[in-house]
Amino acid sequence: MNSFEINKIVMAFLLTILVVFGISGLTEIVYEDHELESNAYPIEVKTAAAASDDDDEEEQGPTLASLLAVSSVDKGEKIFKKCKACHTVDNGGKNLVGPNLWNIVGRAKGSVEGFAYSSGMTAKGGDWSYEDLDAFLKKPKDFIDGTKMSFAGLKKTADRAATIAYLRSLSDAPMDLPAEAAETVDATEVDPATVD
Template sequence: MNTFEFNKIAAAVLAGVLIIMVINEIATLAIHPTYPEEPAYAIDTGAVASSEVASNDEVAGPSLGVLLASADVAKGEKIFKKCGACHTVEEGGPNKIGPNLHGILNRDKGTHSGFSYSGALIEKGGAWGYEDLDLFLTKPSTYIKGTKMSFAGVKKPEQRADLIAYLRTLGKSDVPLPPAE
């Protein structure tokens, strides 16, 4: 084989490689086209938007059980400073403007000795379960119309969970938490 012939073969091989590379590039583009992130048109699947499902004012968040599972007792203790003006928490602590709250979880409503409760709170009846505390602390005057606890409430569900987790440490750590689902 002379040089001329060798050059011809080499050129053909090179051209072949180039063609394969080009075809490969085109194939890659054809197989993996880039799509726009948003669909160009929305398909009505009949699904209801979450905002329509939730009540008018608030979007339903995680359940109390879920929030309590990751609640922060230390944060709850800090938030309790708002309550400390009216409530003591130590065992046998005095009543102030509000009753002592030691062991409040699962304690029957309005039963702490030596405190004069409103008729509204006594009439509410039952024990202070997790849900009761959560509802009461959201807005006391809504949960118990006529309560004499003049406190606006704790708006953020996470903060209420921290607070309730803290109340749970006051002698009632063994009360099983609501399911976290």
């Protein structure tokens, strides 16, 4: 390669740099950069107070007790199919990744013989009430810190109520429905299909 070829390559490189910087400088002259007084497209940012107001609105629908009174056990059984990979429901059934759930409603938390519960579950204590089951099914990791259960949860209140109604049916002596559901709710009052 002779010096003439090298000069052409260097000139092409320098010309490219000159064009790039020239265009950059020219655009700064042509397009004036100035700060806007407000965003052209306002972006709504929820504050912690607004987020908690939204959570309150979510909870203002039918109560768990009223949904339990009208929930379909068949719908709950269909929803529960997601859980069958980890749980059995037969009376005296074996434990899988999760414990057997026969007679879970009203049973003490972390009480299935031969199942190795997380420390969070054993420390929680108490019995599985309807409200506790609802909170656990909504988001297990929020209800029991350090739970081994990897299930993300059921977002819809009606789905959780149907699942709890199904779990309630898995017992020789199902626990009574909450007093509010047993006394005041007419089955035509709440349509679980319209909730969440």
